[in-house]
Amino acid sequence: MRDPAAAAKALDLAGLGTLTIASLGSVIDADKRAAELLSAKARTTGLALLRLVDRTIGPVVVRAIRQALSGSPVTIAISGRTLNGAVLHVDAGLSRGEAGDGGPALFVTLMDRTEEREEIADLNRTVEHLWYTVELNPQLPWVADNDKGVTRVTERYLKMVGLAEEQALGFLGWMHVLHPEDLPRMQATVGNALMNGTPHDVRCRFKMADGSYRWMRSRAFPRRDEEGNIVRWYGYTEDIHEIVLAEIETRWAAEHDPLTGLPNRNLFNQRLDELTSRAADGLGRLGLVMLDLDHFKDVNDILGHHAGDRLLAQFAKVLQENITLQATVARLGGDEFAILLPGVEGPEAIESLVDDLFTALKTPLRLGGREFDCRASAGAAIFPLHASNASELFKHADIALYEAKNAGRGRFMSFEPAMRSKMQRRVAMINIGREAVENKRLIPFYQPQVSMETGQIVGFEALLRRRDRSGQICLPGTIAEAFNDFEVAEAIGIAMLDMVIADMIDWRNQGLEFGKMSINASAAEFRNRDFITRLTDHMDGAGIPRERLVIEVTEGVFVGRSAPMANDLITELKQAGFGISLDDFGTGYASLTHLREIPVDALKIDRSFIQDLFGDTGVDSAAIVSAIIKLGQGLGKTVVAEGIETDRQAEFLRQHGCSTGQGYLFGRPAPKSVVADLLSQTRRSA
The missing domain is CATH 3.30.450.20 (PAS domain)
Structure with missing residues (x-):
């Protein structure tokens, strides 16, 4: 026991x-x-x-x-x-x-x-935690080594891409899922990582089990032994599809025009630089065409910005449908478009392309159920034929575009060196005009207008003069191009109006009778409805009757699609009580039409007709002058002849019924102080 x-x-x-x-x-x-x-x-x-x-x-x-x-x-x-x-x-x-x-x-x-x-329980809890960390994490881990490639992937990854495990492993597993366009980038990235032993980070598209592609991010990091040798690669694949789509959308929005869908100025500048560098490296050529819609501002002013936007969208569509060559068509802003043409042969090829485009534009565009005529002007330059770099190419194409518009619009011009000098003069004039406004270098000179019957002064015309930095008085011709720049032209008009009305107030306070005062209005001022408000506010604020101010207009304000707006403004000016005078009458193409459509008070016979009286210049304009006077009398208009320099001219005009004269014979343009003396003498003699 x-x-x-x-x-x-x-x-x-x-x-x-x-x-x-x-x-x-x-x-x-x-x-x-x-x-x-x-x-x-x-x-x-x-x-x-x-x-x-x-x-x-x-x-x-x-x-x-x-x-x-x-x-x-x-x-x-x-x-x-x-x-x-x-x-x-x-x-x-x-x-x-x-x-x-x-x-x-x-x-x-x-x-x-x-x-x-x-x-053991604690270890199991740790294992469980790690398991859920992997299973619930959007990142899909994998393991690889230098000899066998990928050795382990998760079950979730296999289900996502629809592969069996043996298909997903090894060096070629990714080839089954990568988008063909992304395969070279992935191979280069992985190859560089294996060669240098450095982490890699790459974005690419993976094919899903349903056949669609999604953007994924693949990252890998090496683990080394004590001797520094790589023993494993640990990595993960992460679905970033929505992030990439948002980035693509954001980048597209930053690089494209939302109205037309075309590349915007930012993307255009980037491609201009890239294509210019590529052309320089490959000894090739790059063509640049700049386009502007003719009279686009008039469309906005008359039909509204909604119609203008639709016109821009339609024009962009015409460009895309008719530019079949490899090209970048971009909207740079407003109504300004550009076409980049890599590998263009020469100016003739560009001209042919623009001709085809202009032909397509002859078909009216439909806006809101109505047909609308659309025309454009275009200018072009070629690298390296016309420019040595991207900036110069853009500048010269823009100069050519300006020349095309200045020549009558609806035209195409290729850059020529002479255009650059002309543009430099234009820019200089605009800058001088802007500087003159900012530094108060503009001054009004006044030329008397007299009654041809009595010889008495009935009014004055205010004429622009500019004092340069040396104090010399300069004629308006020295800043002629400034009047074609809407911003500067309007600023000049405002400055002149302020000074003229101030002088009128001063003469009135001195008890001097100056009659009616005529001022010239530029086309720029007739494109801004504030013009009427400015006139009424100034005259009413000065306490001077509105009928004492006469607005002189030329036919330039009626050219193009701005004519309806100009007609409306002139009608409103007349209804507000201002006088209207049609300047340089007889030199335009539709003077009779204008007389019928607008409420003109006076006709001013152009000085060229007065100078040609009696055939002194080889052309006798007597018949034309007498006909204009009779026309004015028949229509009940005051007729003013300007440029009168001789007694013979004055007598002819007097005999034929011309009511008012203006010219050197009666007085040269003079500053305010001289006019005050003249009016004082007139008062004493009366």
Whole structure:
């Protein structure tokens, strides 16, 4: 028979605690180690111990007890709590034994596994955390090495791209999913990373299981051993499709015109620089065509900006449909468009292209159910034939465009060196005009208008003069181009009006009678409805009757599509009480039409006809002058002859019934002080 003391010592050395349970209701018999494991300081029963077992394994424990009592020993893992509530994990060996009274009992050996099981549980929780980190993260990790390529991918990745694992692994796995256009970039990126051992980061399109492509970001980082050798590559693939689409949309919006969808000035400048550099490197040519819609501002003024926008969109469509060569068609702003033509042969090729475009534009465009005539002007330059760099190419094409518009619009011109000098003079005139306004170098001179019957002064015409930096008085011709620049021309008109009305107030305060004052209005002023408001506010503010101010207009304000607006403004001026005089009468193409359509008070016979009276210049204009006078009389208009320099001219005009004269014979243009002296003398003689 086995020695119980020896057995107990052996169990203790093995780290085992033992206990004997005669029945569920009886008190257990536990050795010291078992009592410590169970925290059983007091006597306890088998039923109390069974209640400490984790409920999830309760049935398993009951079955094991029955098996052991039937004579078949069993070892199971039991989790639960000690009598004082601490977590306990044990391996329990169950077998049939004898109670102290010789009856059957359950003999249990306990091996403490709490620390080990808690470590395993903690490790499992870490593994679970890492698993969910991978599964729930949008990034799809993969592993690769230098010899085999990709060795591991996630199940999610395989489902996403619709590949079997063996297809996705190795060096060629990506070839099954990459967009063909992106494959060279990926190969170059990965090749560089493998060669240099550096991380890589690349964007490309992956083919999905449904056949569509999505933008993905692939990144990889090397792991090295202690000697610095790469032992693994760890990377991930991340879906960035929506981000890339948003970037593409943002970039498109930054580089394209929202109205026409064409490249805007930013993208045009970028391509201009790129194509010019490419042409220079390859000894090629680059053509640039600049286009403007003719009279586009008139469309906005007359029909509204909505109609102007539709016209621009239609014009852009015509450009895209008719420019079939490899080209960049861009809208630079407003009604300004440009065409970049790489590899163009010469000016003749560009002219042919523009001719085809102009032919297409002859078909009226439809805007809001009505047909609208659309015309454009174009200028071109070629690199390196006309320019040595991108900036110069743009400048010279723009100069050619200006010359085309200045020559009558609806035309095409190719750059010529002489145009540059002409443009420089034009820019200089505009700058001088702007500077004269800003530094108050403009001054009005006044030329008297007299009654041809009595010789008395009936009014004056205010004429623009400019004092240069040396103090010399200059004629308007020195800044002639400034009147074609709407901004500067309007500024000049405002400055003149301010000075003329100030002089009129001063003469009135001196008791000097100056009659009616004529001022010239530029085409620019007739394109701005503020012109009427400015006139009425100034005259009313000065307390001078509006009929004392006569607005002189030339037929230039009626040219083109601005004619309806000009007619309306002149009608409003007349209704507001201002006088209207048609200047340079007889030199235009539709003078009779204008007389019929606008409320003109006076006709001014152009000075060229007066100079040609009696054939002094080889052409006798006497018949024309007399006809104009009779026409004015028949229409009830005042007729003013300007440029009268001789008594013979004056007598002819007087005999034929001309009512008013103006010219050197009666007085040269003079500043305010001279006019005051003249009016003072007239008052004393009266």
